[in-house]
Amino acid sequence: MNWLVIPIIVLVILTIAAAIYAVISKNLLYAVVSTGVVSLGLSMFFFILQAPDVALTEAAIGVALTTIIFIITIRNTTEIECCDEKKSKIDVKKGGEK
């Protein structure tokens, strides 16, 4: 019964942390890779939930394909999230980070 507890706790923390990092990271490439990690965690969740079909799909589509098309998009556009110079200047004045 209990052998699953620790892996699940790790998985929960990993997935949520990756999701949060995907949202806050300023570098889009990192954000995309952590979205892939979220998918990977999800795929393991599906495996634990006795859904090998869905786990396989999520691994193939969520982890591989989605990440790839995101990366292609980033290569075509830009890697840095923040483009709003005015706002970052205000942040500096307020003594925000950097």
Add this chain to the structure above:
Amino acid sequence: MMKRFFIFLILAIVGYYIVDVVSQIPFGENRVNVGDYYLDKSPSELKVSNTVTAIVVNYRGFDTLGEVTVLFLAATGLASIMFRRKRKGEKDIRAKKASSRIIQIGSQILFPIIILLGAYVFIHGHLSPGGGFQGGVIIATASLLMLISYRKFKVNHSTISWIESIAGIVFVLLGVTGLILGKTFLENFLPTGELNNLLSGGIIGIIYVAVGFKVAAELTGLIDTLLLNNRPEANKEK
């Protein structure tokens, strides 16, 4: 500032209700629902051991037809959105520089293996986990590997659209055949065979193979469209 406040307000409301509702749904309980019927009938009548496949291809096969159409439309729409007129003398350039020799050889070795794996996955969709979608995606990954390691590897769009169209038409026509034979759309009209046998499940296996080809072709086309656009000078277009 105001906007941020509103966002948190909305999230708080949505979050509160979702948490409240979801916590009332008992976890791990065996509810009485349509799933039991499928678990009961799928091995005994359809002779399909993977119940999920039976649902995806047969009981809710219409959904799958729609799903394949969604992918088809996404590939079409993406090509329409990304379409650009070619300037004079312009050629399709993909990656800036060719990959290293090691990657090229590696992907050459891996390519057939991945294709085989994909084919295995979608041929055995009714027996083991996996099926047309998963297998199709795996094959698309193989061609992606070739695309990024070889600069000159060209996807033949004509072949792709033939595969795509034929696979799609096979799917719909198998459905219509049921209709012509006096049954219903997408109904099984072939003998179902033995459980856990490769040739079982009637049209389910055939449909899943068609789905596999279609998904593979669509995704390969989709990735190629995205990659063809992948060049810095294209960004400067106004």
Add this chain to the structure above:
Amino acid sequence: MMNEFLMISFYGTAIALILIGLYATLAKKNLLKIVIGLSIADSGLNLLFMAIGYVKDGTAPIFSAEVVGKNVVMVDPVPQALVLTAIVIGFAVTAVALSLVMRLYRHHNTAAIDEIKNLKW
């Protein structure tokens, strides 16, 4: 006890992912971040659906040779089939969204929502 633990971890993760995703979609100014948010929210929804279909001590709904003829509890196969569909649809929407992002970038040379304002937002 174990059941409560599983319930909290699965439902909790699902809801957390949904809220994180929705937050990113609503608050972020970068087009790609918005798309990432959508995809995370979708993932959370899929997880929620799978968790709802779980049956305690159930096995995967596959009648392989070892299982046939025995009386085993299986998890609900319907959510699995539906989530399969939902994942593929989510991918299709993401692909279209990304192609739109690229086209917007071509035109405006930026991916920030604040600077793409030919139309009213």
Add this chain to the structure above:
Amino acid sequence: MVISPVQYIAIPLIAAFLIPLFGKLNKELVRIIPGLVLLYLSYISVVLMNQVISQNTMIVEIIAGWRPPWGINLVFSPFSGFLASLFSMLGFIIWMYTYNFKREVEDAQTEKFYVLMMMLITGTIGIVLTGDIFNMFVFLEITAISAYSLTAFYRERDGAEAAFKYLLVGSFASFFILLAIVLLYSQVGTLNMADIAQKMPDVNPYMKGVILMLFFVGFGIEAEMFPLNGWAPDVYTQAPGPIGAIFAGMVVKAGIYGLVRVIFTLFDVHEIFPLLMIMGVITMAVSEVIALRQGKLKRMLAYSSIGQMGLVLVAFGIGTHEAVFAAIFLMFNHAVIKSLLFLSGTYLVYHSKEKNISDLDGIGKSLPFTSFLFALGSLAIVGLPPFAGFWSKLYILMAAADVRLIAVIAIILAVSVVEIVYYFRVLHRIYFRERISTIEIKIPSFNAKISMLILAIVIIVIGVYPDLISGLIERAATDLLDKQHYIQSVLSVGLH
């Protein structure tokens, strides 16, 4: 092969998969095939509608040989069948309009345009015909993805921006709808709509309320309900003209169909009616006032479209048989009239860069036929007799009077005055100003003229003889309100 509702989906799908192949043979086939498909759909609509009305039944078609609730089924009831017929016929007319439209677009793009347009129409037909809630979601996505791609079709406009906005809002809509479906499945354990309706009384009311609100928000976005309609004006402005007509005529109607099917059949919760009515009134009042201030023709039409949708919601919110009848009548009228306005309006501002109303000065003399049809559409949509729009508005007012909703009547009348003001402002410019602008004029092609003429004739004929169609609508309203009959017909299929 017997004619059955599944052909509504199967035939366009085969055609859509074939078009890329035929495109290699002959460029013209790409344009012709969708027309043939839509013509065939119109034909089966007539046959099936005739069958449904004369035998007083609904056609329930099982798919994959599993009867409901286990398999997916299509329901061709008087209401869904009416809308499906409307969509296929209107689709055919709009196809006729597009046949020679924008010949300068590249062949590769033309092919995609027709595939997407046909699938957009098929998706809306699928939404109204399906009897399974998850299948409805799938068709919603088919509609949505074709809609996003078509919105961004022109590269020289800001289509991508509008499309991204639409995609964002549309994804929210599908997210909420999917969440509602998930929660619903956890409560009733089935996805068939009739089965859900039957099991609904056992669900606890709190859960029911939350799920209904999720559906309400989700379909409300698709149905352009306030305040979730920010996407609509941009999408209408940026999309190609005929696609704007499809959005106003079909996509939004399909959203309304989903909303009322969920409210009336699935949940049957009467507490939601006042909310529906209030949202309708707000939507109507706000958008018509905004429409008054618009300088661009298509934006004005878009806001007017939102306003009319508000009126439909008000009528459904009243909830009586007469009101539902009036609402469906208005849905029909709005689909026809707004399509005509979009189709003719597209040619009026064809070469204008800004698409401003001020570019229309004196165009009545240079484009007499198109301007006349636009004027006719404007008169019809504000509800002047003897046009079709008059009857629906009258019926709605009568239905409101029956239940003594004086305030609602007053608001509807006030809003109608606003509508008259802004439509007449445009007509004034078209007919009573001198032409000063030097913008080139595009003469509509012959087939475009025919298609607009057909719509205009429909408007006049229905205006003079509303009884031609009110029988069908009467049956549709009865069907929508009779939940038990729906449940019985669907669940008893294939029993014997």
